[in-house]
Amino acid sequence: MKTAICYYSRHHGNTLRVIEAMAEAGDAELIDVTARSAVRLEDYDRVGFASGIYGFEFHRAVADFARKYLPQGKPVFLVYTYGGAKGAGAKAVAKIAEERGCPVLGEFGCRGFDTFGPFKLAGGIAKGHPDALDLEDARKFYRSLG
Numbered sequence: 001m002k003t004a005i006c007y008y009s010r011h012h013g014n015t016l017r018v019i020e021a022m023a024e025a026g027d028a029e030l031i032d033v034t035a036r037s038a039v040r041l042e043d044y045d046r047v048g049f050a051s052g053i054y055g056f057e058f059h060r061a062v063a064d065f066a067r068k069y070l071p072q073g074k075p076v077f078l079v080y081t082y083g084g085a086k087g088a089g090a091k092a093v094a095k096i097a098e099e100r101g102c103p104v105l106g107e108f109g110c111r112g113f114d115t116f117g118p119f120k121l122a123g124g125i126a127k128g129h130p131d132a133l134d135l136e137d138a139r140k141f142y143r144s145l146g
């Protein structure tokens with residue numbers, strides 16, 4: 001099963017750690033949506049979209065990437081990390097998938113260390129996350145996709 005996971009992970013690399021754990025559990029090519037100019041998602045059997053949550057949703061770069069490259073009918077899955085309030089989470093990307101007739105195989109989210117804005121003064125929230133248990137859950141989720 002050839003898998004791509006297209007991601008945006010900037011704040012602390014939390015989301016990247018989660019998808020690296022997934023790639024350990026099974027094969028996956030990790031594609032930084034800010035680093036690649038052109039990509040052929042047609043070449044993969046399924047495509048993951050992954051992001052930290054910024055302002056209660058996936059980073060816009062991931063939704064833009066999905067809009068640009070996601071082929072019709074391609075099975076997708078969604079992955080995110082968040083400090084404390086995921087808000088709409090993956091909804092924008094899920095909507096793009098729905099519009100293209102792409103089945104959503106599953107969604108995985110966990111907490112991720114957050115030192116944004118006022119949280120910085122308190123030393124951050126969700127300290128230590130993703131932790132070993134989060135990464136094990138991520139591997140289990142990835143294996144459960146088949």
Ligand SMILES: Cc1cc2nc3c(=O)[nH]c(=O)nc-3n(C[C@H](O)[C@H](O)[C@H](O)COP(=O)(O)O)c2cc1C
Pocket residue numbers: 008009010011012013014015016051052053054055056057081082083084085086087111112113114115116
């Ligand atoms: C600009 C900014 C906005 C954020 N907005 C939210 C938010 O709305 N809800 C939340 O739970 N976490 C929020 N966070 C925390 C991140 O979602 C969390 O730290 C996440 O794990 C970052 O992923 P990354 O390290 O892969 O970039 C925000 C962080 C930053 C830097």
